[in-house]
Amino acid sequence: MRYRINFDKTINQLVPYYLGGRRLILYLQALIRPLQQANESFVEYAKETRIEAAMTSQIIKFEWYLNRKFSKYFVNGGRIVIKNSEQPGTPIWHESANIAQSDNMLVHTESEATEPHQLILYRSDEQTDESSVSFFVATPRIDTKLISESKYIAMLKYVIDKYRLANKTYIIKYES
Structure with a gap:
C-alpha cells in the first residue's frame, strides 16, 4: 500500500x-x-x-462488502445474501401491448365503473413479506457471545441504509 x-x-x-x-x-x-x-x-x-x-448499491459488490464487514459475527460461516422480492401473480394486461382486445384477458372493461387501467396482479391472501418490499437481506445466525442481536441488526441496517437507493425498501431475515 x-x-x-x-x-x-x-x-x-x-x-x-x-x-x-x-x-x-x-x-x-x-x-x-x-x-x-x-x-x-x-x-x-x-x-x-x-x-x-x-462501494455502490450493486448487489454483487454490496453482498461482498456486507460479508467482509460482518463475517466475524457469523456462526458456522454462512453468507449474507441479497435477494430481489418476488411479486405474486402475473401481469394480465399492459396498455402498450399490441394484442387485440378480444384475445387479451382484461381485468375490467370500459363499461364498468371502476378506476380505469387498474390491474389486479394478486389476491390479498397472496401478499407476503417478501412481496411488500423491494429486496430482502438473508443473514445467517450470529454468535450472540460476540454481539447482541439488536446491535447486529442496528449495524446492518445502518450500512444498508447508507448504500441502498432512496426509493427501495427492504427487510432483514435470518436463515434457518
Missing part, C-alpha cells in the same frame, strides 16, 4: 555507519514503535476508506 512505511529500513539508513551497532539500532526501533503502530492503524483506515468510497 502506498502509505506503509518500513521503519526498520528507515532507521538503518538514517543512522551513520560509524555510530551503528546492533544495540543502538534496536533501541531506536523501540523508540519508533509508537509511530509504527500509528502508521499501521492509518494504513488500515486508508484501506477501509478506499473500499467504502468504491
